[in-house]
Structure formats: C-alpha cells, structure tokens
Amino acid sequence: MPDFMPFFVSGLATASTYVLSAVGIVVLYRASGVVNFSQGALGALAAFISWSIVERGGPEPVAWLAGVLVSTSLAFLYGRALAPRLAFSDPVMRAVATLGVALILLGVMGYVWGELPRRLRLPTDTMSFELIGVRVTATRAIAFALAVLSTVAVMAFLAGSRLGLQMRALANNRDLSALLGVPVLRADGYAWIISGALAGVSGILLADLQRLSGQTLTFAVIPAISAAVIGRFSSLPATVAGGVAIGVCEALLTPVPVVGPFRTAVPFVFSVVALLWMQRKSTFVYR
C-alpha cells in the first residue's frame, strides 16, 4: 500500500487550478451563454508570457501581473469584438467558435515558444511547511487559498453586487433581462474579464505545478469543463466539489500500478457519470 498522503496534497493543489478555471467557465456561461473552450489556452498564454519576462530578468510580480493582464484583455477583446457576432446562433456554435481561439493561441505559442519541456518557477516553490507529516510547498498552499478565495469572492459578487444581480438575471433569461434594461454587453464584458483573469491565474499556477507546455495547458480545460458539467454549468458549489474530486482522484491514482497511466481519463469518466446521473429521471428537454 503506497503512502497516499503526498499525492493527496499535490492533488488538492492541482484541483485548485481546475477549480479556478472551472469557476471562470461557469460564471461566463451563466452570464453570456458561451462555454469557453479556450480557457486553458488563455491560461497557457499567461504562463508563457510570465515565463518570458522572468527569463529576460524582469521582476516576478510584474511578470505574473502581465500574464494575467494579457489573458484578461484577450478574453475581454474576444467577448466584446467577436462573441457578439454569434450572439444569435446556437450555444454549440458559440462554444465551437472559442475552439478557433484555442487553435490560434496554440499556433502562436507553438510558433513563439515551441514544445520544449519547461517549467515556470515561482519563488514560493522553495518555501514549505509541515502539515500532518507531509511537506507542503507554499505554492500549493497559495493555489488552494486562491481557489477558495476566488470562489467565495465570485459567489459573494454574484449574490451581493448590482452587476452580479444583472448577471444572474441574464443567466435566467437573456431576452427578458435585456427588455428590462439590463446592460447586456456590459455584464457580458465583466463576465469575460472575470473568466480571463481566473484563466490566467490558473494557467500560471498549473505551469508551476505541472509543466509549461502549450498543448498540456490548453487541454487542462478538459478537467475544468468536466467540473463545470458536474455543476451543470450553473451551480458553483457543485462545480468546486467536482473540480476537487477530479484533481484529487487523478493524483491518488498516480501510485496505483495498473490504472496509473490512464489517470488523465478521470475527467472523462466523471462527466459521463454526471451526464448519466442527470438522466436518471427520464426528462427530455427540447428546445
């Protein structure tokens, strides 16, 4: 029996990055009706930009800020300039369009940085403390804290602020809210900003915890989307629970002999089970 405790701790940290990303996806979907498949690619870009600035000798806080700023502004630009052109098409088409963004970002990252094995180093990697017999690096603790903080902040924002109220109204019924004077584009824009910022933070943390690779980070959107599926793209607590479960399961399977190599299929299994669970009552929804 291998010692699972270290894997549990590292799984919690990875899970936190999934949660950050998934919360961004759910907030964006609720407000604007777009499932953003490019969430991972935006995070990857943020990580690459931070890495480049640090490589050139730039100060680290500036590098992280610049990365998050780029992912946020790109998300905002897409949400403001391109997404409205698809506002009246099918939800699938609006989701698929973000795949175009992901492909463009993948190509740019492959062209500029290539697929060399790299890792983004954060200064918090060397700091650590003991917790119930396991060494926890500060980066992992920070990732976990950020996930908790941002989820709570987003929930408080949606529940308490006027903009959050508008977003919830949009999530309920877009046409009616527009009729009642909810500024649709403004609320959409803020949703894109929130999700872009969360994507950037999540990407930088994941580039440190795993590795800095365009392909890997871009497809880190899969566990995040899976978490969002578990939350049915509406419930934040369920999304957080799903993200944590996926990340921890992936990590706990690492030392298990036979299934270990297939642990990246965990999000897939989780979302299939979630879909089956949603169908337990035979309700058919037709549009």
Add this chain to the structure above:
Amino acid sequence: MSDVTDETLTYSLPVDSRKVRLKWLMTALVAVGAVYVLSDAMSNYWLRTFISAAALAIGSLSVSVLFAQLGMVSLAQFALLGVGGWFALRVSHGLGVPFELAILAGGVAAAAFGLVVGLPALRMRGLYLAIITLMMAGAIQVLISAFGFPDGGAGILGKSTGARVMMARPFLAQTDEAYFRYVAVVLVLCYGLVLLHVRGRPGRAWAMIRRSEVCALAGGVHIVAYKVWAFALAGFLAGVAGGLLAGGVGQLDGSAFPASQSIMLFALTIVGGAYSWMGPLIAGLMLRAFPALLNDFHVDGNIATIVFGAGLLHALMTAPKGIAGQLQDAAKALRAKFPGKPGAAR
C-alpha cells in the same frame, strides 16, 4: 430468326438518361483522369501526402455528416480514426485477413467504440455531445499513447519487441500509385454510402429532426435512434479512414493522434464547407497538403494552426457554408454574368 428478340432494344437504362446531367458525368470523368494523371506525375512525398489527404477527406466526411445532417458537433472524429486504425492493424497482423476486411473491422470497431462512449450525450442537448466528444478525444489520446499501435507482435496489444512489421497493403494496390487510386475509390464508395443514407429513410428522418425535434417526435421519428445511427455511420467512416491511413504508411505513430488534431479536423470541415460534397475534399487537402506546402517553403507548421483557427472563426461568423459555399456562389455569379448561348444554359 423470329423467336430471337433483340434484347438490346427492350433493355432500358436503370437511370433515366435525361436525369443524369452532363455536368456530373464530366466531373466524374475529370476526377478519374486527375487521379490517374496525378498519381503518375507526383513525387513520392506528394503522393504520400495525397494518400493521407484522401483518407482524411473520409474522416472529414464523417464530421460533415453529423454537422450538416443533424447539427451535431463531434470533436472526437480524428481520435476515432486512431481507434479504427488500431483495430485494422490488429486484425490485419493477428488474423492475416485481406486488407478490405481489416478496414471494415476498423470501421465497425470505431463505430461501436464511439457509440458506447457517446450514448449518454446523444440523449442530451448538442452542447453536451461537443463536450463529451472533446473529452473522449483526450481520453483516446491517453489510451493510444499508453498502448501504442500494434506492429506485428504477440498478445492482445500486438506490440513487437523486435522489428516493426508493416501492415499488408491490398492485393490490388501494392505500389504507392496504385494505393492512391485505391484510396480514391474507397473515398468515392464512402461518398456513395453517405448519399444512400441522405437520400433514403434516415436522411428524411434527419431532415425532420434538423427542422424541429418536436415535429419529428410528433411525426413518429425516433430521435435518439436516428441520432445514434448518424453517430455510428460517422464512426464507421472515421474507422475506415483510420484503416486506410494505416495501410498508407504501413504503421501508425502513437503520438499522431492528439486531441488537438480532432479539433483541427472539425474546424477544417467547417472551413471547407460541411454542407457541400466539396467540403471534405477541401478539408482533407488543407489538413495534409497545406502543411506539406508550408514545409516545402520552410515555413513553421504552427502557422497552419493559426490560419485554421482564424478560418474557423471567420467561417462561423461570415461564411457558414465554408470555402465550398463561396466557390459555388462565385460560380453562380460568374454564370449570371456570362449566360452564354441561350441553348446551352440549363
């Protein structure tokens, strides 16, 4: 002499000759001619590029069937190509069956695999199918890179420890030139299979579902069954394409089936034009010939990815019928501008 009737006089053509347009006949003749001339004129590198382009056109056809007929978005078709290739290689090495049987086995296996995995999502709204198939593409990538492709070894996985054995090519097509013609014929057969479906009962049901699911339900169309049918047909086509790809090179590379390729295949089908017969051909060419062309000019292959992504955005926003639709519009505009002789115009 009187009891021998001239059979040729009473025999009528199975197709009404007036309905077969000269245009289509000419297109077919030109295509056959092009395949023959091209296969002899091309260098080995380009011949292999065109072989995989033709195989990927079948893969793209599978995407376009789902998208154009039912508006279903499957992001796992390239991964299913890998599944089909795996089974085709396994059957070919393990049982030594003829090539045709091996690719049929690949097709059936890919269809079954896709169905089992896609079934929970097929009962839900379209968005969930896109999500589940994206994850399926990721999961298949993991499976393929863990197992690798069979190359003549023993055991279930068929991994040989020594020299890699190449997949046997069809008896009729041992050389690259002949194999290119062979793939072209299979491509035509696949188009025929799709046409048969679209013109037949499933096509009518698909059209009704596409128009309105509520109406289709009221009209007694079993929606889930026909969606499953379409998904199985698409899986079969993808599997056949995978088998052809494996036959072209003789083996498959375990790292050649990442999830991003599935996304690319979908994007290019939309860019090429999912609603037209030309679309999958354009998509196959862009997926293989365009990067090869860039390679010839020593341009980074990542540029192709950027172009494809931008093309997808452009197609979704302004040209939903893709390049094929724009070509057809251009042809129509030309015909309107130059009507030609009044007798010649249709």
